[in-house]
Amino acid sequence: MPKFLFWNLNRHDLHGFVARLARQENADVVILAECPTDPAQLLVDLNAEAPYYQYAPGNCGHLLFFTRFESSLLTPLFESHRVSIRRLELPACQSVLLAAAHLPAKMNFSEESLLVESVHLAQSIDEVEPSEGHQRTILLGDMNMNPFEAGMVIAGGLHAVMSRRVAARRTRLVQKQRYKFFYNPMWNHFGDHGEAGGTFYFEGAEHLCYYWNLFDQVLLRPDLLDGFVPENVRIPTSIRGFSLLQEDGQPDKDTMSDHLPLTLALKF
Secondary structure: OOEEEEEEOOOOOOHHHHHHHHHHOOOOEEEEEOOOOOHHHHHHHHOOOOOOOEEOOOOOOOEEEEEOOOHHHEEEEEEOOOEEEEEEOOOOOOOEEEEEEEOOOOOOOOHHHHHHHHHHHHHHHHHHHHHHOOOOEEEEEEOOOOOOOHHHHOOOOOOEEOOHHHHOOOEEEEOOEEEEOEEOHHHHHOHHHOOOOOOEEEOOOOOOOOEEEOOEEEEEOHHHHHHOOHHHEEOOOEEOOEEOEOOOOOEOOOOOOOEOOEEEEOOO
């Protein structure tokens, strides 16, 4: 069962921790955002215990891909500054589309602007799927939106719903136009589900404050739900005994990253 790891490193040079996390989680595909480390250095650390990982190059400036599969099996089909959509074709498995994104931060983009970004991302996926002849699409990344925000749920945007049963309908009709669903399992990870209440913590002085946010998310098209088990989405909070959290339970953004990593294991 292939396993995927995503982590926004917040521009911290954490190559040793990335390597230990990848081995701890037995990750087959590692996707990094805001990574300042040269891919060659990351490969040295990733392969320190065994020569398994390869760098899968691309033209997306915000994301780096590493894989224990042959890198040629992870083929870029569409890439922009913040988005990479790739074909993952493994022996004896159905091919899937692996999309990754790092959308702009809320400090720079309004909710309305992020909504537009989500529409563009959804359109990019919608354009690639017909050429591949299927809708077996995985989307991973830092969306800089919570699961309940407009860009995540709106038809024409990512249209990602919390209900597996609703997502199984595949599409929804709005004003005589069909919009495809994504299923979003991240709703289950809010609050006291695990050691962390989300993947990103922010305590502001405004009246409205969520404290924990789930900006880092995994979305699945309905065609992949037969191979999905909810427990196979995880938010790791430690790396080989080293905590990613401070004593107050917030991400250790000084030593590590202000984002926690995210993993997905999926049968397809």
